[in-house]
Amino acid sequence: MAKKQNLLNTGRPLTVDEVYEARPRLWWVYTLIILIVCALLGWSGSTVRFTGFASKGVTIAQGIGNGLLHPDTSLLFNLTEEGVPYQLLQTMAIAVLGTLIGGLLAVPFSFLACDKIVPKPIAFVFSIFILLIRTIPSLVWALVWIRVTGPNAFCGVVTQSICSIGMICKMYITAIEDIDTRILESLDASGCTGFQKVRYGILPQIIPNFISTIIYRFDINMKDATTLGIVGAGGIGAALIQCITSSRWSMVGSYLFGMVLLMIVVELFSTQIRTKLARG
Amino acid sequence: MKQQSRSSLLTLVLLTLFGIICVLLSMDRVSAVIFTLLTIAAALLSLRTHTYTLSNGKQITQPGSRTLLIAIVLVDVVLASGRLTGFDLSIIAKRGNQFFVILGKIFHPDFGYFEKVVNPLLDTIKMSILGSFIGATLALPISVLASTNIDKSKGIVWFLRILLMVVRTLPTLVIAKFAALIFGLGTFAGTVAIIVFTFGVVSKMMYESIETIDMGAFEAVESFGGTKFQSFWAACMPQILPTYLSYCLYALEMNIRAAAILGYVGAGGIGLLMDERIGWRDYNGLGMVLLALFVVVVLIEQLSQYLRRKLS
Numbered sequence: 001m002a003k004k005q006n007l008l009n010t011g012r013p014l015t016v017d018e019v020y021e022a023r024p025r026l027w028w029v030y031t032l033i034i035l036i037v038c039a040l041l042g043w044s045g046s047t048v049r050f051t052g053f054a055s056k057g058v059t060i061a062q063g064i065g066n067g068l069l070h071p072d073t074s075l076l077f078n079l080t081e082e083g084v085p086y087q088l089l090q091t092m093a094i095a096v097l098g099t100l101i102g103g104l105l106a107v108p109f110s111f112l113a114c115d116k117i118v119p120k121p122i123a124f125v126f127s128i129f130i131l132l133i134r135t136i137p138s139l140v141w142a143l144v145w146i147r148v149t150g151p152n153a154f155c156g157v158v159t160q161s162i163c164s165i166g167m168i169c170k171m172y173i174t175a176i177e178d179i180d181t182r183i184l185e186s187l188d189a190s191g192c193t194g195f196q197k198v199r200y201g202i203l204p205q206i207i208p209n210f211i212s213t214i215i216y217r218f219d220i221n222m223k224d225a226t227t228l229g230i231v232g233a234g235g236i237g238a239a240l241i242q243c244i245t246s247s248r249w250s251m252v253g254s255y256l257f258g259m260v261l262l263m264i265v266v267e268l269f270s271t272q273i274r275t276k277l278a279r280g
Numbered sequence: 281m282k283q284q285s286r287s288s289l290l291t292l293v294l295l296t297l298f299g300i301i302c303v304l305l306s307m308d309r310v311s312a313v314i315f316t317l318l319t320i321a322a323a324l325l326s327l328r329t330h331t332y333t334l335s336n337g338k339q340i341t342q343p344g345s346r347t348l349l350i351a352i353v354l355v356d357v358v359l360a361s362g363r364l365t366g367f368d369l370s371i372i373a374k375r376g377n378q379f380f381v382i383l384g385k386i387f388h389p390d391f392g393y394f395e396k397v398v399n400p401l402l403d404t405i406k407m408s409i410l411g412s413f414i415g416a417t418l419a420l421p422i423s424v425l426a427s428t429n430i431d432k433s434k435g436i437v438w439f440l441r442i443l444l445m446v447v448r449t450l451p452t453l454v455i456a457k458f459a460a461l462i463f464g465l466g467t468f469a470g471t472v473a474i475i476v477f478t479f480g481v482v483s484k485m486m487y488e489s490i491e492t493i494d495m496g497a498f499e500a501v502e503s504f505g506g507t508k509f510q511s512f513w514a515a516c517m518p519q520i521l522p523t524y525l526s527y528c529l530y531a532l533e534m535n536i537r538a539a540a541i542l543g544y545v546g547a548g549g550i551g552l553l554m555d556e557r558i559g560w561r562d563y564n565g566l567g568m569v570l571l572a573l574f575v576v577v578v579l580i581e582q583l584s585q586y587l588r589r590k591l592s
Contacts, residue, residue, distance in 0.1 A: 037413070040409055041409070041410065041413060043406065044405070044406035044407070044409040044410040045406075045410060046406075047402075047403055047406050047467055048406060048407060048410050048467045048468055048471045049467075049468060050463070050468055051463075051464060051466070051468065052464075053462060053463060053464070054461065054462060054463060054464035054465075055464075057461070057462040057463060057464065058462075060461045060462055061462045064458055064461075064462075089305075089364060090364050090365065092361075093360065093361035093362075093364035093365050094361075094365055096357060096358070096361045097358065097361045097362065097365060097367060100358065131574075131578065132574065135537070135570075135573065135574045135577045135578070136570055136574075137537065137540050137541045137551075137554075139453075139541045139544060139551075139554075140541075140554055140558070140566075140570065143554075143555075143558045144379065144382050144383075144386075144558070145379065147378060147379075147382060148371070148372070148375045148376065148378045148379045149371050149372075149375070150371075152365075152366055153364070153365035153366055154365055154366050154367055154368060154371065156365065157365050157367060158372070223449070223451060226451050226454075227451045227452075227453045227454070230453055230544070230545070231544070234365060237451075237453075240454065241457065244454075244457055244458075244461070256450070256454070259449065260446055260449045260450070263449035264445055264446075264449060267445075267449075
């Protein structure tokens with residue numbers, strides 16, 4: 001530090017070497033960080049141990065590899081309820097409804113949790129509530145809802161409607177907080193009524209953000225809907241996990257193939273729509 | 281101008297066809313006909329243009345609004361999805377109170393159960409820390425190779441990108457199930473699943489941000505005779521390191537949440553307990569598990585958000 005002061009007080013422009021000498025040296029910060037990371041890794045490495053393959057591990061790995069390379073083509077183009085297309089369609093239907101309902105339910109919650117609009121205590125209570133929804137894994141929500149609706153696709157819809165609220169609210173709130181209020185003032189100045197202020201001042205600012213959020217969440221929900229099936233909440237996951245437990249690897253291959261293809265298509269579309277929305 | 285109108289016409293036709301397919305797939309004959317006609321009518325309405333004559337005599341055509349068509353297609357999609365999933369609100373109305381009974385029990389956690397929660401919870405945290413670290417470390421070189429501004433060979437870039445896309449689309453639970461079958465039940469399988477998941481996510485975010493960095497410094501070092509690696513290390517590393525670290529922390533945040541459910545397929549951690557509690561209908565115990573998870577997630581999220589703010 002003293003050396004740096006010296007250099008800066010010379011009163012002449014510094015040479016390259018001098019500036020290089022005076023570069024900030026935070027070696028002790030780096031050492032500390034590395035030590036902490038190493039300690040954490042050592043601590044976590046203590047339980048996670050590689051204990052070798054399971055008794056049939058290698059055969060199973062071969063089976064999975066084989067199945068992925070040679071998917072069951074008859075299943076891929078089978079149009080009954082067993083077939084890949086129907087299962088994918090159902091998964092997508094779950095995600096569509098779940099996202100839409102979640103997106104609608106999130107609107108009142110996000111306004112209530114935004115401390116620019118409601119008093120701070122109310123906003124705090126609602127944001128804790130949203131955090132709670134977000135932390136409970138969707139699988140748990142599904143397992144609880146199954147007790148209500150029974151194991152079917154409807155359970156998946158209800159689960160996703162609830163789970164989606166958490167993240168959608170979080171992003172809605174940022175959109176609401178980013179509203180440019182000066183526009184409202186100028187609308188006021190030009191004599192607009194309350195309804196006109198909402199229609200021309202607020203909605204154009206938040207609607208693209210909201211739609212973009214919903215599309216983003218749809219992406220996530222698609223992925224989620226495939227796993228919800230594992231607990232019996234409809235969608236392709238149920239069929240997939242059944243095939244995995246009964247080691248029908250070529251069927252697993254075709255389900256995964258269909259899933260990956262659909263997911264990639266959905267992702268491409270959603271990215272494109274969202275970039276269009278962002279550019280206006 | 282003409283090309284633009286042609287592409288918008290194509291979107292319109294595709295939208296209409298999509299709506300009609302949805303309707304035909306899912307409804308009985310009468311409503312299918314009604315909704316098909318509605319969709320076509322909306323499409324035709326959106327083709328109608330308005331022509332205005334300005335005060336200087338110039339004529340301006342305003343393209344038709346597509347809002348109505350989009351709304352109708354959305355209705356088609358929602359109705360079709362409702363049919364496919366067996367959407368029935370009366371079930372909720374009839375048995376919805378069941379849910380609140382369970383929720384009430386969850387909100388009265390059984391604190392005596394805490395001792396049994398601690399170890400699986402620590403396992404979950406350990407799995408996610410180790411998995412995040414290894415996954416993120418693997419992601420760094422791959423993401424450099426997958427970004428177009430540094431890696432000039434198109435073949436490698438596209439191969440890696442498609443690979444990453446496939447890795448990202450595989451659900452973590454399925455990977456965990458595979459890992460549990462191959463490596464045996466336990467935390468190792470969970471760690472493998474988290475490594476794969478982190479690798480996919482961090483790589484994607486990284487190559488996207490590597491592509492936005494300023495390449496001037498890189499070219500300067502290269503022009504002084506640095507090798508590609510040297511120039512990358514000296515010029516690009518300082519630019520991407522803060523972003524990289526913040527993505528790693530973000531991945532850790534997500535992984536704690538993801539790791540919590542891996543136990544469901546036997547990959548270790550707290551998910552096993554949740555499954556067990558729900559199976560036994562011990563919702564007070566489940567409440568305790570969820571409370572512990574909630575506290576840990578919030579703590580780690582706060583810590584990581586604090587660190588990420590420092591980084592940026």
